[in-house]
Structures are given as C-alpha cells and as structure tokens.
Amino acid sequence: MQKMILTFLSFIIALSTVNAQKTDAPTIVAGAAKLTGKIISPNNTGKDSIFVNLTVSNPISGEFVKYKALVDPSGRFSIGVDMETDITLAHLNTSLNAENPLLVKLTSDGVTNIEISYNSSDDIKNIVVTPAMSQNDMTENFKVIREMIEYISDRAPQPLYNKSTDEFLVHAKTTLLERLEIVNNNPLLSKELKEILAKDFHLWLYNAYVFNYEGAIISNYRNTSDDKSGTPDIQKIDRTYFRFLKDFKLNDPQYLRCVTLLEFQKEILRNETLGLPLIGESDIPSWLASVKFILSDLVGFDNGPYYDILAANAYGKQLTEEVRPLTEKQKEQITNYWKNGEIAKILFRKNEKVIELNRLKSPLVVNDISSVPNDKIIETILAKHKGKVVFIDLWATWCTPCLNAMQEFRPAKNDLRDKNVAFVYLTNGSSPLKLWEEKIKGIGDQHYYLKDKQWEYIMDHFGFEAIPSYLLFDKEGVLKNKFTAFPGNVKVKDMINGLL
Numbered sequence: 001m002q003k004m005i006l007t008f009l010s011f012i013i014a015l016s017t018v019n020a021q022k023t024d025a026p027t028i029v030a031g032a033a034k035l036t037g038k039i040i041s042p043n044n045t046g047k048d049s050i051f052v053n054l055t056v057s058n059p060i061s062g063e064f065v066k067y068k069a070l071v072d073p074s075g076r077f078s079i080g081v082d083m084e085t086d087i088t089l090a091h092l093n094t095s096l097n098a099e100n101p102l103l104v105k106l107t108s109d110g111v112t113n114i115e116i117s118y119n120s121s122d123d124i125k126n127i128v129v130t131p132a133m134s135q136n137d138m139t140e141n142f143k144v145i146r147e148m149i150e151y152i153s154d155r156a157p158q159p160l161y162n163k164s165t166d167e168f169l170v171h172a173k174t175t176l177l178e179r180l181e182i183v184n185n186n187p188l189l190s191k192e193l194k195e196i197l198a199k200d201f202h203l204w205l206y207n208a209y210v211f212n213y214e215g216a217i218i219s220n221y222r223n224t225s226d227d228k229s230g231t232p233d234i235q236k237i238d239r240t241y242f243r244f245l246k247d248f249k250l251n252d253p254q255y256l257r258c259v260t261l262l263e264f265q266k267e268i269l270r271n272e273t274l275g276l277p278l279i280g281e282s283d284i285p286s287w288l289a290s291v292k293f294i295l296s297d298l299v300g301f302d303n304g305p306y307y308d309i310l311a312a313n314a315y316g317k318q319l320t321e322e323v324r325p326l327t328e329k330q331k332e333q334i335t336n337y338w339k340n341g342e343i344a345k346i347l348f349r350k351n352e353k354v355i356e357l358n359r360l361k362s363p364l365v366v367n368d369i370s371s372v373p374n375d376k377i378i379e380t381i382l383a384k385h386k387g388k389v390v391f392i393d394l395w396a397t398w399c400t401p402c403l404n405a406m407q408e409f410r411p412a413k414n415d416l417r418d419k420n421v422a423f424v425y426l427t428n429g430s431s432p433l434k435l436w437e438e439k440i441k442g443i444g445d446q447h448y449y450l451k452d453k454q455w456e457y458i459m460d461h462f463g464f465e466a467i468p469s470y471l472l473f474d475k476e477g478v479l480k481n482k483f484t485a486f487p488g489n490v491k492v493k494d495m496i497n498g499l500l
Contacts, residue, residue: 151182
C-alpha cells in the first residue's frame with residue numbers, strides 16, 4: 001500500500017489540466033504557454049541558486065514534462081511550456097520550499113505571471129497571480145489528496161481472497177465512495193476542482209488496485225489471514241471483469257483534466273487480459289475497429305473522443321516510453337486519419353524531439369547474470385566495465401520517482417556519453433517483465449533483471465531502504481559514493497566528472 005500511495009502522490013503532485021474558474025470542456029491544442037514570475041525572500045541567501053520547478057501533464061503524448069528555471073539575481077524567472085490542451089494547471093514548487101507545491105493555471109498562447117513571497121522561515125507568505133485563480137485551489141489541493149489516500153476506515157479489514165470477483169469490485173467501489181467524501185466535504189476547494197479530484201482519484205484507485213487484481217488479493221490475504229508470506233488460490237479473471245469501466249463514462253472530455261489518465265491509458269493499452277493489439281503501422285480505422293470489438297461493451301460506447309485519445313496515446317507510448325520515432329508509415333497513417341488536426345500536430349511535434357533524443361541514446365544491452373552468486377553481482381558488473389567509471393541505478397517500473405529521475409538525467413547523461421563512463425540499471429521481479437522490456441527501450445545502456453534474492457542482497461549489503469538508489473564506482477572499481485533519491489543533474493554530473 002505504501003508503494004501505491006507514493007506512486008499516486010508522484011502522479012498527483014503534477015496535477016494538470018484543471019480549469020478552476022469554469023467548467024467548459026477542455027480543448028485539445030498543440031499550443032504553448034509562458035510562466036513568468038518573481039520569487040521574494042527576506043533571507044537573500046543563495047539568491048543566485050534558487051530554482052523554480054514546473055511539471056506539466058500532457059494527456060495526448062502521455063507524459064509528464066519537467067521544466068526547471070534558475071531565478072535571476074532580481075528574483076525573476078521565465079519558463080516556456082508546450083501545451084496539449086487549451087488550459088493546463090501545472091505543478092509548481094521552488095527550491096526554497098519544495099514541500100509546498102502550488103497549482104498554476106497556464107493558458108495556450110498566454111502568459112501567466114506569479115509572484116511568491118516567502119517569510120524568514122521560507123514558508124509562503126503571499127501569492128499574487130495573473131490571471132487570477134482561487135488561492136485555496138492553488139495551495140490546499142495537495143493536503144486534501146494526502147488526507148484522502150492516507151485515510152484509514154473504521155471498518156475492520158475484510159478478507160477478499162476467498163470472495164468472488166463481484167464482491168471484490170463492490171468492495172473497491174465502497175472504498176472509493178468512502179474516500180471521496182473527504183473531497184466532497186472540503187470547504188476550501190472550488191466545486192470545479194473537487195470534481196476533477198474525484199475523477200482523478202477514481203482513475204488512480206482502479207489503476208493501482210482493481211487492475212492489479214492478483215497483487216491486491218495477495219496483499220489482502222497477507223493482511224487478513226495468519227499467513228503473512230503465503231499466496232492464496234487466485235481466481236482467473238477474463239475480459240468481463242473489466243465491466244467496471246462503464247462506471248467511468250470515459251467519453252467525458254473532462255478526463256483530459258485528470259493527471260492519472262496518463263497511467264490509466266497505459267494500463268488499458270498494455271493489459272494482457274484485455275489484449276488490445278499494438279498499433280504498430282496499422283491504419284488507424286482498422287486498429288480502432290479491433291479495439292472497439294474488445295472495449296465497447298466494457299466501456300459502454302463504441303464511438304466518441306475517447307477512442308481518438310486512446311489511439312494518440314498508443315503512439316505516445318512508443319514515443320515517450322521507448323523513445324522510438326514514428327516510422328514513415330506511421331506518419332502517413334496519422335496524417336490520413338487526423339489530417340492537419342491538433343492531435344497530429346502534437347504527435348509530430350513530439351516525434352521531432354524524440355528523433356533528437358534517439359540520436360543521442362546509447363544502444364540497449366540486456367545482460368543475464370541469473371546464475372551469478374548474490375555476493376558476486378556487483379563484482380561481475382564492474383568486471384564488464386573495467387577501466388570505466390560505473391554509475392549504477394537501482395529502480396523499478398512502478399517507481400515514479402525513479403522514472404522522473406531518468407527523464408531529468410537524460411541531458412546530463414547525453415553530455416557524458418562519449419566519456420569513459422558506463423550507466424547500469426538494476427531491477428527485479430517487482431517490475432513486471434513485459435513492462436520492464438518496454439521501459440528499457442527508452443533508457444538504453446546496460447540493464448539487469450535480477451532475481452529477488454540477488455536484489456535483496458544488494459539492497460541489504462549497501463544499506464538501501466528505498467529506490468531510486470545509486471552506486472558510483474571509480475575506474476579502479478572502488479565505491480566512491482552511494483545515495484538514495486536523485487540529487488539533481490548538476491550534483492550527479494559533478495560526481496561523475498570528478499572521477500573521469
């Protein structure tokens with residue numbers, strides 16, 4: 001459950017595409033916006049090293065994009081942002097107080113200006129934003145989200161492992177409604193934001209809990225029985241299990257305002273039980289016909305904007321996860337179907353960026369060391385890269401901070417790619433094998449899928465309790481640094497350069 005909470009916090013901290021002032025349906029637009037502002041702090045310490053961090057959720061290409069700007073000596077900053085909807089509410093924080101995120105409305109082809117004043121304790125004292133928006137929505141939403149996901153019911157845990165799937169789904173719906181009361185009863189948030197948070201939490205709970213039926217049942221068995229390490233007999237689910245999708249009414253365009261839609265759509269596209277075909281180079285109408293044959297009875301409709309968004313997300317998955325450019329045939333299919341529409345513009349814009357990233361990406365190498373003893377894993381890895389600085393990343397496919405760190409580190413890694421350094425990535429069976437195989441295509445470099453005992457040994461041996469965690473060895477194979485949580489491009493790049 002802790003992993004689920006951390007994952008949702010990582011998604012929601014980037015909460016996007018909410019219009020806190022009106023409830024007009026969002027419009028898909030391949031646009032751009034600018035965020036400008038000023039940071040005012042009475043301390044004046046480190047004024048030349050204050051950063052503003054902005055995270056934008058893009059529902060068509062299906063990715064979270066992070067922007068970072070250095071505040072100048074006068075306290076001012078400016079960030080240019082690619083947009084995929086007409087209005088986006090992005091997550092903003094500063095290095096003065098990263099624990100207090102804000103929601104800031106961005107408008108396609110517009111400029112948002114925000115002035116944030118801090119007191120001597122680096123707590124936010126005042127916010128002035130233009131165009132104006134609800135300051136309660138800006139400052140309180142994260143607190144409500146945390147309260148909602150950490151809520152503990154008065155009801156005793158119920159054994160579900162020996163119940164039918166129908167009873168499991170009823171329990172999930174009861175859990176959802178119980179927690180949504182926290183949002184609905186909050187006196188500070190606007191009605192509009194409450195509606196979006198309710199949709200977002202619905203998406204997240206079902207993505208993390210209901211889609212993962214086997215994991216949920218195993219967890220329930222261990223939490224409600226005397227057997228804390230065993231596994232119960234698990235019912236096999238088929239496509240009919242996903243009839244709960246009707247409750248979402250996914251043709252509602254307001255879902256474009258939900259940050260968790262990105263991961264929800266990826267789960268729909270890769271779920272083995274649903275078995276949607278890969279889009280590949282198929283013509284889009286034929287691909288959609290196959291998808292509708294599987295989904296229409298489950299979602300409750302066979303036409304509407306949801307299917308176009310899903311098709312766009314299928315291309316986006318290739319672009320953002322595999323960092324693999326569109327083929328000429330795919331570009332032809334996109335043009336034939338969407339013509340010069342906004343979805344086509346968004347996909348082609350993203351494709352240009354992926355072409356550049358792909359040019360710099362190192363080749364992918366998958367290594368098998370399943371037969372190597374636990375205490376020889378690191379020694380074996382270092383031997384393969386003798387004479388090089390070795391940077392080892394311990395990560396997992398479900399770990400959003402891990403994936404965010406990789407995305408953030410890409411530019412610095414590209415700067416180091418021609419130097420004498422090896423980048424190595426370790427994970428284990430907590431990352432589903434097929435999903436891991438997809439993710440690593442976009443990472444490149446050296447990858448190892450460890451057995452659980454091998455992973456546990458490394459975590460214990462180096463004293464790691466969480467991921468992402470990192471090991472840095474010099475050219476002689478001597479451990480020079482180890483740390484948990486990504487400290488930023490500059491620090492890691494300086495560590496590596498110091499050993500080259």
